Amino acid sequence: MRLHRLDLTAFGPFGGTQSVDFDALSQAGLFLLHGPTGAGKTSVLDAVCYALYGSVPGARQSGQGLTLRSDHAAAGTRTEVRLELTVAARRLEITRQPPWERPKKRGTGTTLDKAQTWLREYDPRAGAWKDLSRSHQEIGEEVTQLLGMSREQFCQVVLLPQGDFARFLRADAEARGKLLGRLFDTHRFAEVEKRLAERRRTTEARVRDGDAALLADAHRMQQAAGHAMELPALTPGEPGLAEAVLTAAAVARSTAREELTVAQSRLAAAEDAQADADRALADAREVARLQRRFAEAQERARALETRADAHRAAQARMERGRKAEAVAPALQLRDAAEAEHRRAAAAQARARDLLRDALGDDTRLKAVFDDGGAAGFAGAARRAAEELGGLESARRGELRLGELVGERDELDRQERADDDVRAEAETWLAGWEDTRTRLQTAIESAQGAAHRADQLAAQREPARQRLAAARLRDQLAGDTETAAARVAQAQEQALAAKAHWLDVRERRLSGIAAELAAQLQDGDACAVCGATEHPAPARKDAGHVDREAEERALAATRQAEERLAEAEQHLGVVREALAAATAEAGDLPTDRLAEAAEDVERQYAVARRDASALHAAHEELRRAEAEHERRTAARQQADVRAAARVGHRERLDREQAGLEAELTQARGTAASVTARATQLERQVALLTDAADTARAAEDTARRLKDADARLADAAFRAGFDTPRDAADALLDDATHRELQRRLDAWQSEESAVRAVLAEADTASAARRPPADLAAAERAAEAAARRTRDAASARDAAARRCTELDRLSTRAARAVRDLAPLRTEYERVARLAALAAGTSADNERRMRLESYVLAARLEQVAAAATVRLQRMSSGRYTLVHSDDRTGRGRSGLGLHVVDAWTGRERDTATLSGGETFFASLALALGLADVVTDEAGGVRLDTLFIDEGFGSLDDQTLDEVLDVLDSLRERDRSVGIVSHVPDLRRRIHAQLEVVKDRTGSVLRRRGH
Known part of the structure; x- marks a missing residue:
C-alpha cells in the first residue's frame, strides 16, 4: 500500500482545504511531519485512517464530544477527506464526507446532511477515473479486503503509535494477549476453547440426563410391578446403576408373567358361567316380547273398529273428487x-x-x-x-x-x-428596433471579451512559470546558505579528524618500539637489530596507541572527507538550481510576481466570464428575429381573414x-x-x-x-x-294426498294386525304364563360382573407384563446408547481441559489462544531483533519467554538479552531511550509479521508518532539509519515529531502551522 495524495477540507484543526503530496515527500524515503503541540500533526494521520475506514483511531474515536468538523471552517463549507493510494496494483481514490449541520437554503436554521462516500479507480488504458461505488458498506468491505487488515490492525501496523508499544513492552501477559489478539485475530482459537468447554458441558449434561432417564424408567418399572420389584437407592452417575436396574427389571418381569397365567384361568371359568346366564336371559326376553306383541295386536284391532265410519266417509269423498277431475x-x-x-x-x-x-x-x-x-x-x-x-x-x-x-x-x-x-x-x-440594437451591442461586447481572453491566456503560463521559479529561487537561497554552512561544518570536522589521525599516528610511531617489543620471544631474532637476546625490551606506557586505534582514526578521517565531498557536491547542485531559477524568475521579488500572476488570472477570469455570454447573445438575437417574422406574418394573415x-x-x-x-x-x-x-x-x-x-x-x-x-x-x-x-x-293436491294417506294407513294397519294375530309362535307364547324377566336379568348381571372382574385382573396382569417389557427394552437401549456418549464425554473433557490449560497433560498450563499468541509473539520478537540490534549497536536482543506467571499458567513473556552482560532481563528494566528504540523495533517487526499474516499486502508507507526526544545523538543516528534502510524495500517512512534536531537531519518535511484561523500545511525540503 502506497499513499499518493491526501486532501483535507474543514477537518480537525484545518479550517480550509489543505493537500499533502505523499509522492513528493516519499522521494527521499524518510520525511518529517512536525509542528507545535496542538497544531494538528496527528490529525493528518486521523484523516488517512478516516478515509480508509470511515473512523479515526480508537482512543480519539471514542472520546466524548469528538467532532471531525473543524471549528474554524466557514458555515457553508462541508467537511471532506480525499485519499489517493495504490494497493494490490490498483490506484484508488476514496472520498468521505461525514454528516454535518449545514445552513438551510431557504429560511433560517440548519438541517442535517447524511454522510457520503465515493470510491473511484484509475483506468490506465482509458486514462480516466471510473466510479466503483457510493455505498458505505461496500466501500468498507472492499478496502478491508484489499488491505487485509482491520482498522485496529492498520492503526497499530501502519501508524506505529510508539506510546502503545512502550506500554506493550512493560505490560503483563494479559495486556499483551489482548493487543496481540486484536492484531492477529486469534478469537477463533478462543472460540475453540469456548466450544470445547460448551461441548464438555453439553455431553456431561447428556450423560447425566441419560442416567436420570434410566433411573426414572427404573422407578416406573417399580411402580408398574408393585410389590414384585425391589429397587435399591441409586443416584445418577453411580457406576453400578445400569446393572442394578436391569437385574431388578428381570425379576419383576418373571413374577408378572406367573400372575398373568393365574388370571387367565380364572377368566375362562367366569366366561363359561356368563354364557349360560346369557342364554337363559335371551329365552326369557323372547317369551316376554311375543306376549307383548300379541296384546298390542289385540289393542290395535279394537282401535280400527272405532274408526270404521270415518274411513268409509273418506272413501266417498275420494270417489267424488276423482269424478270432478274430468271437469x-x-x-x-x-x-x-x-x-x-x-x-x-x-x-x-x-x-x-x-x-x-x-x-x-x-x-x-x-x-x-x-x-x-x-x-x-x-x-x-x-x-x-x-x-x-x-x-x-x-x-x-x-x-x-x-x-x-x-x-x-x-x-x-x-x-x-x-x-x-x-x-x-x-x-x-x-419595440423591435430597440431590441435588435441591444442584442447586437451585447454580441459585440462578448466578442471583444473573447479576444481579450485569448490574449490573457497566452500571458498566464509564463506568469505562472516565473512565479514558480521565484518561489523555488527563494527556497534554494535558504538551502544554499544551509548547504554552505554544512560544507563549512564538514570542513572543520574533516580537518579535526585528519589532525586527530596525524596525532594518533605520531603517538603510535613514538611508541612503536614498545609495540615491536611486545612481539619478541626468547630465541627469536629481533625484526630491527636481529639479536636473539632481549635483555631490556621497551614497555608500553599509559597513553600507548596501537594499530587498531590508528586505523579507527584513519577511517574516521576518510568518513569525514566523504561527508565533506557529499556536502560540497550537494552545495554545487543547490547553487546550479538557484542559478537556473534566478535566470528564469529574474530580479523581481516573489510577492510582486505573485501579484502580477494573480492580476493576470483575475483579468482572464473576467474576460472568460464576459466571453461566455457570446453564444447566449447570438441565440437570443436569432430567437428575436424569428419572433419578428412570426409577428409580422400573423398580422398579415389576420387582415386577410x-x-x-x-x-x-x-x-x-x-x-x-x-x-x-x-x-x-x-x-x-x-x-x-x-x-x-x-x-x-x-x-x-x-x-x-x-x-x-x-x-x-x-x-x-x-x-x-x-x-x-x-x-x-x-x-x-x-x-x-x-x-x-x-x-x-274438486280436491287440491294437499287434500288429495292427505285423504290417500289416511286410506293407505287404514289398510296397512288392518293387514298388520291380522298378520300378527295369525302368527303361531305369538299365539303359543300368549297361552304360556308371564315370563320372569327380572330374575333372569339379575342372574345374567351377576355372571357378567364376575367375568368383568376376572377380565380386569387378567388385563391388569397383561398390562403389567407389557409395561415391564417396554420399560425393560427402553432401559436396555438407554444403557447401550449411553456407552458411546459416556466415551465421548470423557474424550471431550480431556480436550477441553487441555485447551483451557487445566489438564495435568498441559505441562505449562497454557491456554490454546495463549499458545497461538506466544508463537506470534515469538515471530514478532525475531523480526524486531533484526532492527533492534542495529539500533543498539548489537547490544540488545528481544526473546519470547514461556515462564509461568500468575495462577501457575504460562504467560506471554517478553525479555531482552543484554550482550554486554550476557544476561536476560525483563523489558520493563530498559531506560527511556532504550524503551523507545526497542518499542520502535517491536513496532516495525510487528508490521512485518501482520503484513505477512494479512496475505502479504505490501506496506510502502509507514508513520511513526513521537518518542525521538528521548534518544542521544549517536542512538538517534542509528535509529535513523534503520529507518532509512527501509528505502531498500521501496518504503517511505513519515516521522511525526517536534524534536528540533530531526529538522536538521531530515530534509523532506511537512510542517503544520497553527494560528487563530486554523492550521495549514507547508512542505519544505526536497
Missing part, C-alpha cells in the same frame, strides 16, 4: 279466458284515458274518441302519420337554421381573435331570412317544427295503442263466452248439476 281442464280454461278478458279491458281503459288527455282542443279526433271503435282509432292514426311525414323537410330546415346561428357566432369569435392578434403584434413590433369574413356573413343573412319564413308556416301554433312533430308522433302512438286494445278486448270477450259453454257441457257429463258443484268437489 278440471274446462274450469282452468274458463278461468284463464276470464283473466285474459279482464286484462284486455283494463288495457283498453288505460289507452282511452291517455288518448283523452292528449286530445286537448282537437275537435277532429273527439268524434273518433266518442265512436270508440278499433277501426276509427286506426284511421285517425293513419291520418296523423301522413301529416308527420310532411314535416320532415321543415325539420331539416330548422336544423339548418341552428347551424346558421352557430356559424354567425363563430365568425364573431374569429373576428375578436384576429383583433387581439393584430393588437399584440403591433405592440411587439413597435377579416376581408374574407365580410362576404360570408352576407350569404348567411340571406339564407337565414328564407328559412325563418318557411318554418313559421310549417310549425303552426307549436313553438317549433320539432315540437309539432313530437305532438303528432305522440298522437300516432296513442291512436295505434287505442285501436290495438279495442281489438284485444273484443277478441277476449268472444273467447270467454266459448269457455262458459264448454264448462257447462263437461259438468253435465261428469254427473254434476252445475259447474259450481264440480268446482266444489
Whole structure:
C-alpha cells in the first residue's frame, strides 16, 4: 500500500482545504511531519485512517464530544477527506464526507446532511477515473479486503503509535494477549476453547440426563410391578446403576408373567358361567316380547273398529273428487279466458284515458274518441302519420337554421381573435428596433471579451512559470546558505579528524618500539637489530596507541572527507538550481510576481466570464428575429381573414331570412317544427295503442263466452248439476294426498294386525304364563360382573407384563446408547481441559489462544531483533519467554538479552531511550509479521508518532539509519515529531502551522 495524495477540507484543526503530496515527500524515503503541540500533526494521520475506514483511531474515536468538523471552517463549507493510494496494483481514490449541520437554503436554521462516500479507480488504458461505488458498506468491505487488515490492525501496523508499544513492552501477559489478539485475530482459537468447554458441558449434561432417564424408567418399572420389584437407592452417575436396574427389571418381569397365567384361568371359568346366564336371559326376553306383541295386536284391532265410519266417509269423498277431475281442464280454461278478458279491458281503459288527455282542443279526433271503435282509432292514426311525414323537410330546415346561428357566432369569435392578434403584434413590433440594437451591442461586447481572453491566456503560463521559479529561487537561497554552512561544518570536522589521525599516528610511531617489543620471544631474532637476546625490551606506557586505534582514526578521517565531498557536491547542485531559477524568475521579488500572476488570472477570469455570454447573445438575437417574422406574418394573415369574413356573413343573412319564413308556416301554433312533430308522433302512438286494445278486448270477450259453454257441457257429463258443484268437489293436491294417506294407513294397519294375530309362535307364547324377566336379568348381571372382574385382573396382569417389557427394552437401549456418549464425554473433557490449560497433560498450563499468541509473539520478537540490534549497536536482543506467571499458567513473556552482560532481563528494566528504540523495533517487526499474516499486502508507507526526544545523538543516528534502510524495500517512512534536531537531519518535511484561523500545511525540503 502506497499513499499518493491526501486532501483535507474543514477537518480537525484545518479550517480550509489543505493537500499533502505523499509522492513528493516519499522521494527521499524518510520525511518529517512536525509542528507545535496542538497544531494538528496527528490529525493528518486521523484523516488517512478516516478515509480508509470511515473512523479515526480508537482512543480519539471514542472520546466524548469528538467532532471531525473543524471549528474554524466557514458555515457553508462541508467537511471532506480525499485519499489517493495504490494497493494490490490498483490506484484508488476514496472520498468521505461525514454528516454535518449545514445552513438551510431557504429560511433560517440548519438541517442535517447524511454522510457520503465515493470510491473511484484509475483506468490506465482509458486514462480516466471510473466510479466503483457510493455505498458505505461496500466501500468498507472492499478496502478491508484489499488491505487485509482491520482498522485496529492498520492503526497499530501502519501508524506505529510508539506510546502503545512502550506500554506493550512493560505490560503483563494479559495486556499483551489482548493487543496481540486484536492484531492477529486469534478469537477463533478462543472460540475453540469456548466450544470445547460448551461441548464438555453439553455431553456431561447428556450423560447425566441419560442416567436420570434410566433411573426414572427404573422407578416406573417399580411402580408398574408393585410389590414384585425391589429397587435399591441409586443416584445418577453411580457406576453400578445400569446393572442394578436391569437385574431388578428381570425379576419383576418373571413374577408378572406367573400372575398373568393365574388370571387367565380364572377368566375362562367366569366366561363359561356368563354364557349360560346369557342364554337363559335371551329365552326369557323372547317369551316376554311375543306376549307383548300379541296384546298390542289385540289393542290395535279394537282401535280400527272405532274408526270404521270415518274411513268409509273418506272413501266417498275420494270417489267424488276423482269424478270432478274430468271437469278440471274446462274450469282452468274458463278461468284463464276470464283473466285474459279482464286484462284486455283494463288495457283498453288505460289507452282511452291517455288518448283523452292528449286530445286537448282537437275537435277532429273527439268524434273518433266518442265512436270508440278499433277501426276509427286506426284511421285517425293513419291520418296523423301522413301529416308527420310532411314535416320532415321543415325539420331539416330548422336544423339548418341552428347551424346558421352557430356559424354567425363563430365568425364573431374569429373576428375578436384576429383583433387581439393584430393588437399584440403591433405592440411587439413597435419595440423591435430597440431590441435588435441591444442584442447586437451585447454580441459585440462578448466578442471583444473573447479576444481579450485569448490574449490573457497566452500571458498566464509564463506568469505562472516565473512565479514558480521565484518561489523555488527563494527556497534554494535558504538551502544554499544551509548547504554552505554544512560544507563549512564538514570542513572543520574533516580537518579535526585528519589532525586527530596525524596525532594518533605520531603517538603510535613514538611508541612503536614498545609495540615491536611486545612481539619478541626468547630465541627469536629481533625484526630491527636481529639479536636473539632481549635483555631490556621497551614497555608500553599509559597513553600507548596501537594499530587498531590508528586505523579507527584513519577511517574516521576518510568518513569525514566523504561527508565533506557529499556536502560540497550537494552545495554545487543547490547553487546550479538557484542559478537556473534566478535566470528564469529574474530580479523581481516573489510577492510582486505573485501579484502580477494573480492580476493576470483575475483579468482572464473576467474576460472568460464576459466571453461566455457570446453564444447566449447570438441565440437570443436569432430567437428575436424569428419572433419578428412570426409577428409580422400573423398580422398579415389576420387582415386577410377579416376581408374574407365580410362576404360570408352576407350569404348567411340571406339564407337565414328564407328559412325563418318557411318554418313559421310549417310549425303552426307549436313553438317549433320539432315540437309539432313530437305532438303528432305522440298522437300516432296513442291512436295505434287505442285501436290495438279495442281489438284485444273484443277478441277476449268472444273467447270467454266459448269457455262458459264448454264448462257447462263437461259438468253435465261428469254427473254434476252445475259447474259450481264440480268446482266444489274438486280436491287440491294437499287434500288429495292427505285423504290417500289416511286410506293407505287404514289398510296397512288392518293387514298388520291380522298378520300378527295369525302368527303361531305369538299365539303359543300368549297361552304360556308371564315370563320372569327380572330374575333372569339379575342372574345374567351377576355372571357378567364376575367375568368383568376376572377380565380386569387378567388385563391388569397383561398390562403389567407389557409395561415391564417396554420399560425393560427402553432401559436396555438407554444403557447401550449411553456407552458411546459416556466415551465421548470423557474424550471431550480431556480436550477441553487441555485447551483451557487445566489438564495435568498441559505441562505449562497454557491456554490454546495463549499458545497461538506466544508463537506470534515469538515471530514478532525475531523480526524486531533484526532492527533492534542495529539500533543498539548489537547490544540488545528481544526473546519470547514461556515462564509461568500468575495462577501457575504460562504467560506471554517478553525479555531482552543484554550482550554486554550476557544476561536476560525483563523489558520493563530498559531506560527511556532504550524503551523507545526497542518499542520502535517491536513496532516495525510487528508490521512485518501482520503484513505477512494479512496475505502479504505490501506496506510502502509507514508513520511513526513521537518518542525521538528521548534518544542521544549517536542512538538517534542509528535509529535513523534503520529507518532509512527501509528505502531498500521501496518504503517511505513519515516521522511525526517536534524534536528540533530531526529538522536538521531530515530534509523532506511537512510542517503544520497553527494560528487563530486554523492550521495549514507547508512542505519544505526536497
